[in-house]
Amino acid sequence: MDFVLNEDQEALESSVRRFLMTEMTPELIRELWHTPTGRSDALWQMIAAQGLTAVSVPETHDGLGLGEVEWSLLAQTYGYFAGPEPLLDTALVAVGLLDGLPASEARDALLRDIAAGSARVAIAHPVNPYVADAHVAQVLLAGRDGELHWLTPHACRLNALESVDPSRRLFELDWTPCAATRVASRETAAPLLAGALDRGAFAVAAQLLGLTQRVLDVAIDYSAQRKQFGKPIGSYQALKHLLADVAIRYEFARPVVYRAACAIADNDPQRALYVSHAKLAATAAAQLAARHAMQVHGAIGYTWELDLQIFMKRIWALANSWGDTTFHKARVAAALIEDRAPMGPARTFELES
Template identity: 60%
Template structure:
């Protein structure tokens, strides 16, 4: 099977890359860390103007109707540039959950609002109970007792929780259940799919973060000199960076496979997503650790941009299911009797 990205997919991600390169800088991220909201309405409006908030929304509601394969490259770019805005949580995970609801006025109205950027969606899941950007959301999607509820943030009590990444704003949510806000009695299925999509989004971002930390480390070791030679010319430093590059290249196809499984509703997509999250997180953790080492004592300092991407990688490692959860889910799939393993089972289409 030819599993290369199509020309329109690569053209789309090229335009997103240029946009993020111009609009999302380390200086902007540092400045947003000092704001009480941690967010930029101007940047969100620019994302909406680019059509990025409507990528998952069906064309009938003002979106582009793209799928998980289209998103995965864009999510990598969001990771590479450490985009602080909750684009993936709202426009990919949240929009996907609402689009899966039966036809209704609620569904149609909120999809249109997501597409034009006037609404942000926040989600919670039992394996990801802290709600990201709940204070900035137009609507929270919360499950309880097998039902899915649409809860405005002003009707809940939000308690901010600390994060290693200042760009990741997390909250615990306490709310009183009101059956009038119930939008589905099939929350388990809907939330399971949203959880897998959130974990896939995290994995794709971790690929981008790994690449950015590797690029920063390569640039630093090419400029930093010791005994009259760039430190990057020393064999030990080369080995550190090569280890990261290898780990990254092995993680990429795993994440792409998971995106394909999600887009086509493959029966074992949950296991593929967990495998992707593990592989991408391991690559990012190695990039952070070796990045600190090759930067020397400077690797820990606030002044270097490296710390921005390290902190986001550490935070995403635990987002949408921690490593122990995804290891357990992958292990259960691999050890199951008659598991579909091996090259012949990679793509069944």
């Protein structure tokens, strides 16, 4: 498997990183916590102007026609800056769902609106008990009893819920399915919902990778500045070990996430296995990073004033999004044990067809 990224992919990621470094600041995130929606239409338009909302939209619908491999970089970068907007749910997961539906005037118009940045889409998937960003969505795509439904905001009632992360706005949906809202029957919806689950879990895994790197960078910076007994605390061996453990876990998780991106892009038969592996590896790395960063900071790490809380809370929130650890361990076990997947030392050097 070749994980080498080309110059165009790296240039796109570098451009997005420069934009987010300037616009997606911790100060802005804190400001949005105190707004009614927690979202910024101006920021969303700037994100669209960078082409991020159009990444996965087909070129026939004014998009860039790119795929999950590009998102493996972009989602990491978005996670690094703790982007609060529903970019991945709209521009990756929703676009994948819409692309699988039969062409229609409403579907084609929505794809163009997503590419242009004039529409956000919320996803109500059976694996997620609550729906993120339903309050700012122009359309909600909801799975119910194996079917896929297309809802408009006035077709359902939103019950707001508290989240550990102030940037995540979660809701329970109160709605009644009917023939008018149904866009895919059980048979047609099954592969669409399965694809949405894999894209959603992959998007979370990539964001968790970015958050791991951000928390590690914050801890390294603090350990270099904070002094004890006249020396930076980062010079002590115990702290070096904590940070090295995180760096190692991150490096082991990164190729796993890239493999999941390739599996989705190629519609690999073992896609679910690779995606769940990526979600587990990225979650473990991010949670370890959060624990060790808190240990490096000591008691001050618990205070509201430090930006560390922004990234830690996002890690805690995303860890159970699009399937928790138990769910993904079960998927891995099912793939390895029941399907007898061709994995292990005996298969290491087999050439791929």
